[in-house]
Amino acid sequence: MDRRSDYLYHLPEELIAQQAIEPRDASRLLVLDRSAVKLQHSHFSQLPRYLNPGDTLVFNNTRVIPARLHGHRESGGQVELLLLEETADLTWDCLARPAKKIKSDTRIHFNGDMDAVVLEEGEAGRRTVRFEAANQAETTVEMFWDWLAKFGSVPLPPYIHREPITADEERYQTIYAKHDGSVAAPTAGLHFTPQLLQTLQDKGIQAAYVTLHVGIGTFRPVEVDNLADHKMDEERYFLNEETATILNRTRNNGGRIIAVGTTSVRTLESTIDQDGRFSAKSGRTDLFIRPPYKYKGVDALVTNFHLPGSTLMMLVSALADRESILSAYQQAVAEKYRFFSYGDAMLIL
Structure with missing residues (x-):
């Protein structure tokens, strides 16, 4: 057994x-x-x-948490992040796709005037990122969570073969x-x-x-x-x-x-x-x-x-x-x- x-x-x-x-x-x-x-x-x-x-x-x-995020690199390439765990204020362990395109110091832009900067690369698509306001304003934890509630989406399991809807x-x-x-x-x-x-x-x-x-x-x-x-x-x-x-x-x-x-x-x-x-x-x-x-x-x-x-x-x-x-x-x-x-x-x- x-x-x-x-x-x-x-x-x-x-x-x-x-x-x-x-x-x-x-x-x-x-x-x-x-x-x-x-x-x-x-x-x-x-x-x-x-x-x-x-x-x-x-x-x-x-x-x-609404852990799935869609953004783009400065080159225009699309990026998906799945937030896994908050390791410090505004700093998250996440999964990034396409991982081979997302290196240390990569800046990812999201709707709602928020950026994420890649601090560290891990194995199997893992990345450590820090979130900061795109307009250079001071970024607070409260500001981040308000933003995430608006722009993150529900991380449905991989065996549910559809996009999240509001009801989820x-x-x-x-x-x-x-x-x-x-x-x-x-x-x-x-x-x-x-x-x-x-x-x-x-x-x-x-x-x-x-x-x-x-x-x-x-x-x-x-x-x-x-x-x-x-x-x-x-x-x-x-x-x-x-x-x-x-x-x-x-x-x-x-x-x-x-x-x-x-x-x-x-x-x-x-x-x-x-x-x-x-x-x-x-x-x-x-x-x-x-x-x-x-x-x-x-x-x-x-x-x-x-x-x-x-x-x-x-x-x-x-x-x-x-x-x-x-x-x-x-x-x-x-x-x-x-x-x-x-x-x-x-x-x-």
Whole structure:
């Protein structure tokens, strides 16, 4: 089970969701009960039926930034930047295309009187750039973020084969998104509506929040068959004192900790200590969860369907066993579930 080929499955192209459905919780929900090894077909709006008073749902409240930018070099050549991470005020690590044309000291012009100057070249199209106002005016961080909100576009995943539309600005964002920093949405959270959150609260199911800023590595394919040779990208996470208190209380009272999405999983498993306790913590994680990993901080998982052979297939296979996951995916394909970011969801109990 330590080979990429162990986590492949056949997925017809037409099952990859290209649009979000409305309302958010109208998506389907495939429920895998590990104790009974059985599947149930449901809808996301029915999620409260499967949870108990005293359980805690853990949400990732990162916010997707409008990270895709189109500009031009002084020669007129077109340039695309995908912002990855802010490394200092007005300075960003990014992916640049066409990379071979974008060297150190290249100045890139954007609409809205903003320029970017390339400070450093990295591998695989990575560049470090600094943004500054084109009119030589002093550039503030607030000015930059206002500009980005107007001229950046939603960084839809590569398997969504269309240009972003206005609706994506709201739909490719969870309703509880709070902290800017992601280049991809924590997609399991896209299914929640205000009404559903209220229903869960009324049933005695608590909400807790962590932050993990999703990086471009979430789309990076595993390029080796031997998984021991795969290196995960680091991502920044934050778990505060309030959340730690809620999680510890949940465990003490016999409730379940239910992660909403694989990013919440990685945060929880990166912050729990050897004694099974949570405390406020922040840092960077490159945790690679795959069988035979034993979960310490997560009892159940709400998640979308994942790409064949991806590290996320391996993560869910460590919670349920690989055979159960592949069988569930086979059933989802047969029942024509919608896959990936704008697709349907799965609940692993």
